[in-house]
Amino acid sequence: MLADSSGGALAKKRRSPEGLQLSSRRQIVNKIYFGDNLPILQELPSESVDLVYIDPPFNTGKRQKRTQIKTTRSQQGDRVGFSGQRYKTLKLGSREYDDIFDDYLGFLEPRLVEAYRLLAPHGTLYFHIDYREVHYCKVLLDQIFGRECFINEIIWAYDFGGRSRKKWPAKHDNILMYVKDPGNYTFNVEEIDRIPYMAPGLVGPEKAARGKLPTDTWWHTIVGTNSKEKTGYPTQKPLGVLKRIITASSRPGDLVLDFFAGSGTTGVGCLELGRRFILIDNNEEALAVMAQRFAGCPDIEWIGYPPPGSAAT
Ligand SMILES: C[S@@+](CC[C@H](N)C(=O)[O-])C[C@H]1O[C@@H](n2cnc3c(N)ncnc32)[C@H](O)[C@@H]1O
Numbered sequence: 001m002l003a004d005s006s007g008g009a010l011a012k013k014r015r016s017p018e019g020l021q022l023s024s025r026r027q028i029v030n031k032i033y034f035g036d037n038l039p040i041l042q043e044l045p046s047e048s049v050d051l052v053y054i055d056p057p058f059n060t061g062k063r064q065k066r067t068q069i070k071t072t073r074s075q076q077g078d079r080v081g082f083s084g085q086r087y088k089t090l091k092l093g094s095r096e097y098d099d100i101f102d103d104y105l106g107f108l109e110p111r112l113v114e115a116y117r118l119l120a121p122h123g124t125l126y127f128h129i130d131y132r133e134v135h136y137c138k139v140l141l142d143q144i145f146g147r148e149c150f151i152n153e154i155i156w157a158y159d160f161g162g163r164s165r166k167k168w169p170a171k172h173d174n175i176l177m178y179v180k181d182p183g184n185y186t187f188n189v190e191e192i193d194r195i196p197y198m199a200p201g202l203v204g205p206e207k208a209a210r211g212k213l214p215t216d217t218w219w220h221t222i223v224g225t226n227s228k229e230k231t232g233y234p235t236q237k238p239l240g241v242l243k244r245i246i247t248a249s250s251r252p253g254d255l256v257l258d259f260f261a262g263s264g265t266t267g268v269g270c271l272e273l274g275r276r277f278i279l280i281d282n283n284e285e286a287l288a289v290m291a292q293r294f295a296g297c298p299d300i301e302w303i304g305y306p307p308p309g310s311a312a313t
Pocket residue numbers: 035036037038055056057058097233234235236237238259260261262263264265266280281282283286
């Protein structure tokens with residue numbers, strides 16, 4: 001029997017506004033599309049999405065490639081590890097996609113116009129880009145959203161990999177945040193994860209235990225080679241960064257759209273946080289990674305791609 005007459009945890013959960021909202025939106029259906037995002041976006045209904053996060057190719061002029069390897073102990077191994085142990089490297093395969101555009105802004109513009117149309121009046125766009133393109137993209141987004149709708153430039157800072165000796169090593173990405181209505185948008189400040197004070201001794205034990213709100217500079221490590229999160233997809237973004245965005249700028253049950261989905265990090269964040277999602281990618285390798293990442297998840301409709309063991313439309 002499910003009834004809880006004691007007024008205990010179950011009853012409290014049912015009474016909470018968040019619980020009510022969740023139960024009234026029980027039909028959580030998520031969609032993953034394989035294809036060019038523009039015609040797919042054009043078919044989606046206006047103002048139907050609460051949050052858009054996109055991480056388009058950065059226009060590096062290269063083919064993005066990541067080779068996944070596995071090492072096993074072997075006397076004849078090609079790598080030397082801890083205590084002089086030798087390891088044999090096994091290539092598991094590589095995943096790649098093009099990151100070359102003759103007319104980058106011309107490619108982005110119609111897609112960003114669609115993102116604006118799809119956003120609900122209280123909706124937010126997070127646009128993830130690198131330091132070489134961000135200025136051009138800011139001007140384009142100002143034209144589409146209006147300068148007054150620009151809220152933040154988040155600097156995601158990491159400290160990993162080689163260091164140039166000829167210039168300051170570039171170790172950050174830029175994330176531009178725009179809203180449709182600067183007077184009314186979702187921002188759940190109380191839900192945001194807190195970070196430690198630099199000098200906890202100066203603020204007293206209570207504040208120190210609670211931590212402080214992050215600023216617009218986020219220190220977060222990249223997805224590490226040995227991390228459990230690692231999918232092998234090039235340019236995979238860390239779940240921690242996505243979860244902070246989804247937590248702050250959407251509510252449980254809301255619909256989140258990522259139309260440059262790659263390995264599907266946005267979808268994983270949504271599943272963990274009780275949001276619905278639409279993901280789109282035109283690279284079959286991205287779909288293969290997502291099929292692995294979402295294996296066994298029943299609430300997903302796959303469109304244009306048949307993942308192993310599930311019916312696609
Ligand atoms: C930087 S990656 C996204 C990585 C993703 N944020 C993650 O965490 O894995 C950009 C993705 O955009 C996809 N893409 C590029 N052009 C596209 C298009 N016209 N339609 C749909 N997807 C596209 C690429 O295949 C690539 O997977």
